[in-house]
Amino acid sequence: MFRAKVIIKRRPSILDPQGKAVEKGAQHLGLTNIRNTRIGKYIEFDVLSENRQEAEKEVNDYCNKLLANPIMEDYEFTIEEVK
Amino acid sequence: MKPKFGVVVFPGSNCDYDAYYAIKKILDQDVTFLWHKENNLDEANVIILPGGFSYGDYLRTGAIARFSPIMNSVIDFAHKGGIVIGICNGFQILLEAGLLPGVMLRNMSLQFVCKDVYLSTENRNTFFSNEIQIEKKAIKIPIAHGEGNYYASDDVLKSLQENNQIIFRYSDSSGKISDEVNPNGSLMNIAGIINKQGNVLGMMPHPERACDPVLNKTDGQFIFKSIINYLTN
Numbered sequence: 001m002f003r004a005k006v007i008i009k010r011r012p013s014i015l016d017p018q019g020k021a022v023e024k025g026a027q028h029l030g031l032t033n034i035r036n037t038r039i040g041k042y043i044e045f046d047v048l049s050e051n052r053q054e055a056e057k058e059v060n061d062y063c064n065k066l067l068a069n070p071i072m073e074d075y076e077f078t079i080e081e082v083k
Numbered sequence: 084m085k086p087k088f089g090v091v092v093f094p095g096s097n098c099d100y101d102a103y104y105a106i107k108k109i110l111d112q113d114v115t116f117l118w119h120k121e122n123n124l125d126e127a128n129v130i131i132l133p134g135g136f137s138y139g140d141y142l143r144t145g146a147i148a149r150f151s152p153i154m155n156s157v158i159d160f161a162h163k164g165g166i167v168i169g170i171c172n173g174f175q176i177l178l179e180a181g182l183l184p185g186v187m188l189r190n191m192s193l194q195f196v197c198k199d200v201y202l203s204t205e206n207r208n209t210f211f212s213n214e215i216q217i218e219k220k221a222i223k224i225p226i227a228h229g230e231g232n233y234y235a236s237d238d239v240l241k242s243l244q245e246n247n248q249i250i251f252r253y254s255d256s257s258g259k260i261s262d263e264v265n266p267n268g269s270l271m272n273i274a275g276i277i278n279k280q281g282n283v284l285g286m287m288p289h290p291e292r293a294c295d296p297v298l299n300k301t302d303g304q305f306i307f308k309s310i311i312n313y314l315t316n
Contacts, residue, residue: 014234017193069143069179071186072234
């Protein structure tokens, strides 16, 4: 079995009004050095597979077809064998 | 023969009854509900994907509803030329299903916007807009959404324009389009688009909420009457 950890980010070309609003909060807190806040998603799950290559394929499928929308999001992931 | 409308009900749909009511009581057409776990479209001639928060808007709006069993049948139906209209969350589902191009981003203001807006009709020669007379500079229909900020790549936008697929744009009451009347930050003030074949419409405004004269706004009827007109003539 493998444990997958996926990070989904908005494409750099897509505006992130949420990130901007949060960054305004940082300014109000007096954290004046904060820049370029962008909000994404972190998702983890297990893949019931004995084979790393197979597991990676499954994670890619899951990301491409459901977890991320390739029009506006990019994803990256790591997988780690769990005994 | 009256056309038959099918209103899909997802867990979290909340405009399904409004759509049913408008079609049945105001427009006097046949209508049935279609449960998302079914794959039978019950011989409907028009499929409505209603507004709401299907699957709690988890992950992305429309992302999970798109994999409901009924959606396979809806996608088949659309590919065969069947008429499909997605309203608000229904529009978001059509985008996720790939029946229409683009995505919805969070409203620029980050606010949920619920109000009447005016729409300019950019193409009156469609299944969905043929009843909107040229004298009608703008139609008044309410919106209610948090993610209606339409985005697509430059190529997609260009192709939408070239093929006259942009049907409705946010405007003022005289049909004038400007940033000031854009409620959510949509590219080009886009409020509704059709696919290339012209049989699938997605729109953020809610025509079903502007049908009953008791509500003092009836411009939503134009969209349904256009479909009925197309199917019966």
